Amino acid sequence: EDQVTQSPEALRLQEGESSSLNCSYTVSGLRGLFWYRQDPGKGPEFLFTLYSAGEEKEKERLKATLTKKESFLHITAPKPEDSATYLCAVQAYETSGSRLTFGEGTQLTVNP
Amino acid sequence: ETGVTQTPRHLVMGMTNKKSLKCEQHLGHNAMYWYKQSAKKPLELMFVYNFKEQTENNSVPSRFSPECPNSSHLFLHLHTLQPEDSALYLCASSRTSGGAGELFFGEGSRLTVL
Numbered sequence: 001e002d003q004v005t006q007s008p009e010a011l012r013l014q015e016g017e018s019s020s021l022n023c024s025y026t027v028s029g030l031r032g033l034f035w036y037r038q039d040p041g042k043g044p045e046f047l048f049t050l051y052s053a054g055e056e057k058e059k060e061r062l063k064a065t066l067t068k069k070e071s072f073l074h075i076t077a078p079k080p081e082d083s084a085t086y087l088c089a090v091q092a093y094e095t096s097g098s099r100l101t102f103g104e105g106t107q108l109t110v111n112p
Numbered sequence: 113e114t115g116v117t118q119t120p121r122h123l124v125m126g127m128t129n130k131k132s133l134k135c136e137q138h139l140g141h142n143a144m145y146w147y148k149q150s151a152k153k154p155l156e157l158m159f160v161y162n163f164k165e166q167t168e169n170n171s172v173p174s175r176f177s178p179e180c181p182n183s184s185h186l187f188l189h190l191h192t193l194q195p196e197d198s199a200l201y202l203c204a205s206s207r208t209s210g211g212a213g214e215l216f217f218g219e220g221s222r223l224t225v226l
Contacts, residue, residue: 004154034214036217041219041220042220043114043118043202043204043217043218043219043220044202044215044217046214046215046216049214089155099157099160099168100155100157100215101154102154103154104153104154105154
């Protein structure tokens with residue numbers, strides 16, 4: 001059974017204080033790993049797809065990396081508008097192409 | 113604006129009511145999904161439709177009945193729900209259901225069952 005564990009559950013940062021969020025996964029054959037951002041009262045917003053170990057993707061202050069067992073979402077010099085819940089999900093080759101297994105998310109708060 | 117619109121945004125219903133959630137996507141996608149999001153739990157896939165055909169039912173109780181009349185519209189009909197069904201119901205779409213997991217989500221319908 002595919003599993004995704006995100007840590008920490010919640011993270012408070014000061015503006016400008018860089019940090020990383022972790023997503024550990026167990027999957028039979030990784031087709032893709034996805035990061036989403038979710039603001040309160042809204043649906044998740046797609047951020048990145050990573051397909052193979054060693055791959056990195058960047059968008060503004062966010063950088064996602066992937067190893068064979070985990071992914072990190074690095075946040076450099078965060079701003080208050082980066083406050084949100086960040087969700088990680090995996091898609092396996094052996095399951096239906098539509099099935100994503102999500103983690104519980106990391107709730108990030110950036111204080112000014 | 114994600115291109116996926118859900119209505120209503122909030123819904124309160126009694127256990128004996130019948131109501132429906134509606135989802136419309138303007139992205140030209142061919143796959144549509146219903147997810148359930150409960151507090152402190154990961155998103156749960158409920159149903160998948162690909163080119164109007166249901167391709168997945170994730171063991172969802174029959175009190176939830178999906179309908180997909182075309183690739184742009186998706187409904188979730190609700191009847192005789194239980195209080196534990198209170199959650200945020202998210203609709204999503206993608207180009208097809210067999211491809212990558214880049215899903216585009218709506219803002220959700222917050223359901224409260226009394």
